[in-house]
Amino acid sequence: MGHTLDSIAKELGLSKTTVSRAISGKGRISEETRQKVNAYINEINYRPSAVARSLAANRTFNVGLVVPADSALGEMPYFQTLMTGVCDRAMEYDYDVLILLADNDGITPLKHAVENKKIDAVIVSRCEKDSKVIGFLRESNIPYVVVGDPIDESVLHVDHDxxxxxxxxxxxxxxxxxxxxxxxxxxxxxxxxxxxxxxxxxxxxxxxxxxxxxxxxxxxxxxxxxxxxxxxxxxxxxxxxxxxxxxxxxxxxxxxxxxxxxxxxxxxxxxxxxxxxxxxxxxxxxxxxxDAKKLGAECIELLMRNLDGKSVTNLLLTDFNxxxxxxxx
Known part of the structure; x- marks a missing residue:
């Protein structure tokens, strides 16, 4: 039988709201109650549904990875390795990655994902001159990081030297x-x-x-x-x-x-x-x-710090062979 917030609340003699606050880490409850709830959900191996978790945290737990729509087949080894680094590190934060095709020829998939609140943050995998992608993100009030040098220190970015x-x-x-x-x-x-x-x-x-x-x-x-x-x-x-x-x-x-x-x-x-x-x-x-995989992982690290309200700075990776x-x- 699957466990729900209602069944956990009844078992512990608490309200559903109190259980939700203990799981999300938000809201005013005692530390004793928080520990009691967390000990029980660990015992029963409870994981909240994606919908419930999103509602509780006010997040989608999705990150958008923008890949240029005009990528030639020969360019894919780089993007595939970068994508692996992004996805592996995102999984550690319990985030999923949505692949969005967008570049200077069109940004419709990106606009759709942002305007419909399907993602919490964005990684831009290629840095173009007069980028329509970056221009849109600047105005969208959504955290984002660019892979490459945008020639603008105000744009959060990660790059190899x-x-x-x-x-x-x-x-x-x-x-x-x-x-x-x-x-x-x-x-x-x-x-x-x-x-x-x-x-x-x-x-x-x-x-x-x-x-x-x-x-x-x-x-x-x-x-x-x-x-x-x-x-x-x-x-x-x-x-x-x-x-x-x-x-x-x-x-x-x-x-x-x-x-x-x-x-x-x-x-x-x-x-x-x-x-x-x-x-x-x-x-x-x-x-x-x-190491393109490391580059992707570092992008996720910056975004997670940004989403948590921590300070973030641009990063230049100087290791190469x-x-x-x-x-x-």
Whole structure:
């Protein structure tokens, strides 16, 4: 037989309201009564229904995770790992995660969830320039955290040190005697593109050199120019093709193979982001490893502190690993 607030109240000789207050932790009741109720519900392994718990705490116990609707299949390893970190940590707080597809092309699912009070807080998984998602959340009076650098310290965010890590990789390649590099980058509307570009330039500067601006190619995610850009870079003497992420690197590697250009014998190749998309690459790809699962977990931690009225600050995760592999030997 299932236990209810009514049956627990009758068993303990208390009112339903008193039992509800003891379970929710809200309301004025004695500590002795609270302990009595909690000891009994632990004994019978009672868990309030989701509806009852929501009503008692005035929360939905749902967090919205905004994923860009235009995510290409190749981008999914990152979002899947981030999502795992969010969901695992949310479960520890007894929260569920709603996946919401929204970006600068449309935010209808997000608006629906917020305006219908289906979620308590929001995680924005990608930071875009002039973000409609962030603009809407600013006006909605709902706690939210952005993954990435929104270029606005007033926006709560968690990010990897993409710039610092990219600079360190470039310095490492220069130390190996590789001085002329081409950069293949993603969309200029995505903030991480600018962080990685800054890191690319910074790495050269730290070594007393200057990046060749003519060998920087952005907006390549949906470009049909990959083959011609690679040929141009190699003809201009690029010793190494540096890709901003795993998807671009995988595409570049396929183009090079199809054109009969050997890696690393004819040109070296590396990526500013590592994932299982590159795990079976031949040769193995030199890349930067970031813990996207930890990134997702930290987002939940910030949101839970925010919801509990505790102070929160922006967080920059500085741990990363440079995975030196066959593609730059």
């Amino acid at each position: 993409n710039q610092g890590a990219a600079a360190r990789m470039i310095e490492t390649l220069i130390d190996k005697g590789i001085n002329r590099m081409a950069l293949i980058g993603g969309g200029e509307n995505i903030n991480v593109t600018h962080s990685r570009l800054a890191g690319f330039r910074e790495g050269f500067k730290n070594k007393g050199l200057k990046a060749d601006e003519s060998l920087i190619f952005l907006n390549m995610h949906k470009s049909a120019r990959m083959d011609s850009v690679l040929r141009e870079a190699i003809s201009e003497g690029a010793e190494c093709i540096v890709c901003m992420d795993d998807m671009l690197c995988n595409s570049a590697l396929n183009c090079l193979h199809n054109d009969g250009i050997a890696v690393p014998d004819d040109v070296k190749l590396c990526s500013f982001y590592d994932s299982n998309l590159l795990s079976t690459s031949k040769p193995s790809i030199t890349s930067l490893y970031f 440079i995975q030196m592999r066959d593609s730059t030997t």
